[in-house]
Amino acid sequence: MSTLNHRIGAQLDAELAPPRTLVERAYLALRHDVVCGKLAPGERLRVEHLKDQYQVGAGTLREALSLLMSDALVTSEGQRGFRVAPISLADLEDVTNTRVMLETEALRQSIRHGDAQWEAALVASYQLLTQTESNLTESGSDLWERRNKAFHEALIAGFDSTWSKYLLSILYRHAERYRNINWRLTAAHASGRDVHREHEDIFRAAIDRQEARAALALEAHVRLTHDIVKRQAQLG
Secondary structure: OOHHHHHHHHHHHHHHOOOOOHHHHHHHHHHHHHHHOOOOOOOEEOHHHHHHHOOOOHHHHHHHHHHHHHOOOEEEOHHHOEEEOOOOHHHHHHHHHHHHHHHHHHHHHHHHHOOHHHHHHHHHHHHHHHHHHOOOOHHHHHHHHHHHHHHHHHHOOOOOOHHHHHHHHHHHHHHHHHHHHHOOHHHHHHOOOOHHHHHHHHHHHHHOOOHHHHHHHHHHHHHHHHHHHHHHOOOO
16 A cells, blocks of 8 residues: 555544544644634744643654644744644635545546445435534534535545545645634524535435536535635635
8 A cells, every 4th residue: 555545544544533642642633723723823833832732742743743734734934843824815715726626526536436335425424414414503513524524525435546535635624724713604504505405416416426517516515615714704
């Protein structure tokens, strides 16, 4: 198995199981705090302070921060340490455009090549997401994020491209970060957006093997999230 396959496998295992090492635990905790906005964009990450907060040694923390650099969530300042990656409207647009380009093509390929096992996994992920969306509250948004991510991963699971899945996993985290910093799920619902209907449209088209319709529905879904964040963001 390639190095990339090992990394993706480790990421998937980390989502489903408790961390197996101190580095992995620190990495997941830091990633969560960056993505949810607890660690603010541009914030200096001082190892001497954070090692106590995350209850790991300085060496372990630096390894975790280096992993976050490969996810583009943290930047290095050479001898001056690390910072949380900044955000901007230009970056949000770039993340959105790149995600649309990769994810719609991955969905098309997944519909063409996905088998009965792909269909079954997609149905299961959609049903779990539907259960969450039927009783969505701000306090339950973490569960929604996990199930939303699982649904998007299930959509493209029939496409045998390790690189596409790896790159999309990184882009998804960045899109999630913008949602958490600038937008709350409850605000989207208050604005009249029907997120569940959007997911249903994508799901129905994918299950019916209507790849063009599914790709258009997915693009509209991703871009609408971008438009809502852009309208409500105060990024300057």
